[in-house]
Amino acid sequence: MIINSLKLLIFIVTLVIFTGCKSTLTVKGQFPTPVVNKLPYTLGVIYDSDFRDYQYTEKDTKRDEWEIEVGEAQLKLFNTVLPAMFTDVVSVTDIKNKQNYSIDIFFKPHVDELQYNVPAETKLNMFEVWIKYNMKVYDNAGLLLADWILTAYGKTPTSFMQSQESALNEAMVIALRDAGAGLTLKFSHIPEIHNWLKKHANK
Amino acid sequence: MMIKLSFKCVLSLIYILVVLAGCTTVTIEEIQHSATELVEGESIVIIGRRTSSDYETEPELISCIGKILAKGKNQLNVIPEQTFVDNLYPWFEPRTAPLRVRDLQRLLTYDAVSQKFSDFNVHYIVWVDGNTETTRSSGSITCSLGGGGLGCFGFGTWDKKAEYEASIWDYKNKKLIGKISSEADGTSYMPAVVIPIPIIAQVQADACKGMAVQLKHFFNNTQG
Numbered sequence: 001m002i003i004n005s006l007k008l009l010i011f012i013v014t015l016v017i018f019t020g021c022k023s024t025l026t027v028k029g030q031f032p033t034p035v036v037n038k039l040p041y042t043l044g045v046i047y048d049s050d051f052r053d054y055q056y057t058e059k060d061t062k063r064d065e066w067e068i069e070v071g072e073a074q075l076k077l078f079n080t081v082l083p084a085m086f087t088d089v090v091s092v093t094d095i096k097n098k099q100n101y102s103i104d105i106f107f108k109p110h111v112d113e114l115q116y117n118v119p120a121e122t123k124l125n126m127f128e129v130w131i132k133y134n135m136k137v138y139d140n141a142g143l144l145l146a147d148w149i150l151t152a153y154g155k156t157p158t159s160f161m162q163s164q165e166s167a168l169n170e171a172m173v174i175a176l177r178d179a180g181a182g183l184t185l186k187f188s189h190i191p192e193i194h195n196w197l198k199k200h201a202n203k
Numbered sequence: 204m205m206i207k208l209s210f211k212c213v214l215s216l217i218y219i220l221v222v223l224a225g226c227t228t229v230t231i232e233e234i235q236h237s238a239t240e241l242v243e244g245e246s247i248v249i250i251g252r253r254t255s256s257d258y259e260t261e262p263e264l265i266s267c268i269g270k271i272l273a274k275g276k277n278q279l280n281v282i283p284e285q286t287f288v289d290n291l292y293p294w295f296e297p298r299t300a301p302l303r304v305r306d307l308q309r310l311l312t313y314d315a316v317s318q319k320f321s322d323f324n325v326h327y328i329v330w331v332d333g334n335t336e337t338t339r340s341s342g343s344i345t346c347s348l349g350g351g352g353l354g355c356f357g358f359g360t361w362d363k364k365a366e367y368e369a370s371i372w373d374y375k376n377k378k379l380i381g382k383i384s385s386e387a388d389g390t391s392y393m394p395a396v397v398i399p400i401p402i403i404a405q406v407q408a409d410a411c412k413g414m415a416v417q418l419k420h421f422f423n424n425t426q427g
Contacts, residue, residue: 155259
């Protein structure tokens with residue numbers, strides 16, 4: 001009886017210890033509207049479910065177990081940045097949709113990779129985040145126009161009494177802001193897009 | 204009597220340690236190339252440089268300097284860093300911010316950016332670069348839980364160094380008009396006799412005060 005009770009106690013303690021090891025973070029932040037000149041085109045943006053619900057789960061057993069939900073925050077960022085870049089932005093589910101006749105170009109972002117470092121790993125007392133995006137732009141016929149990689153980076157120093165979650169959230173928000181900055185400032189300079197814009201300059 | 208004396212000794216020790224606490228040495232240097240001309244209604248903005256890969260200028264240091272400049276005698280109109288950076292997104296992000304005064308020209312070719320500067324009525328931009336770090340730590344404190352409760356014994360000490368440099372840009376005349384550096388060193392102690400007593404040297408806060416006082420002098424004084 002005593003042994004059974006002891007086994008139950010050990011089981012409960014083990015469960016509590018292991019449950020407590022997992023850290024979850026839903027990234028939350030505010031993203032400002034970019035101050036840029038609008039391109040006079042209608043953009044159709046495609047957010048697939050991978051993008052909308054993007055979640056990073058740590059698979060390396062040597063590291064702390066983290067689950068980082070980025071989908072909602074990055075959707076908020078792109079929904080702030082794109083309307084500032086184009087006269088009109090519509091959300092579409094599919095490039096081939098017949099109702100897409102008024103759209104000039106389509107844009108489809110995708111997260112290729114997310115990496116982070118915690119202070120114990122860098123010895124720099126900083127949280128660091130890298131997000132590698134694959135951006136694709138299609139013309140109104142659905143043909144691939146441009147395909148490029150945009151890498152975003154964010155870091156934040158740890159502060160006294162600040163939780164790991166809030167410090168990592170801050171680094172994530174800085175990385176997302178960096179993604180927004182990179183997209184806004186580099187979009188027209190992507191050679192294929194630059195050529196397309198030159199061709200359609202009279203619109 | 205014996206116990207009373209020991210208690211007095213402990214109190215005296217604590218008093219001595221508290222009196223010794225916060226000993227920080229601050230060194231300020233200033234170079235002023237030309238006089239400042241802040242007229243009523245004009246503002247300054249203080250922004251942290253965040254381009255280095257191995258440190259980051261702390262936002263709390265920037266807001267500390269801003270708060271000191273915005274109050275007391277000869278107070279200045281200071282635009283909060285985050286308000287300015289958000290309103291000019293994405294031009295003042297860590298990887299897009301102008302590194303040289305002449306880079307400002309590129310930004311001002313955008314009418315919307317130029318308009319934002321006019322709305323804020325910015326005359327000077329102060330870029331602060333640097334950080335505060337722990338340079339040395341030693342000692343040890345052991346805490347244990349016994350029948351009499353939790354108790355800690357030992358002694359710990361650590362040194363901190365703060366190094367900051369402010370570059371002052373004249374937005375209206377598009378030139379660098381001066382630099383101020385603020386360096387602070389301090390040692391913190393943590394004796395533990397049952398309870399740990401942290402005696403913290405306010406290194407970053409002292410570097411902030413030194414920098415802010417000098418900046419105030421810089422803006423309220425003509426050619427230095």
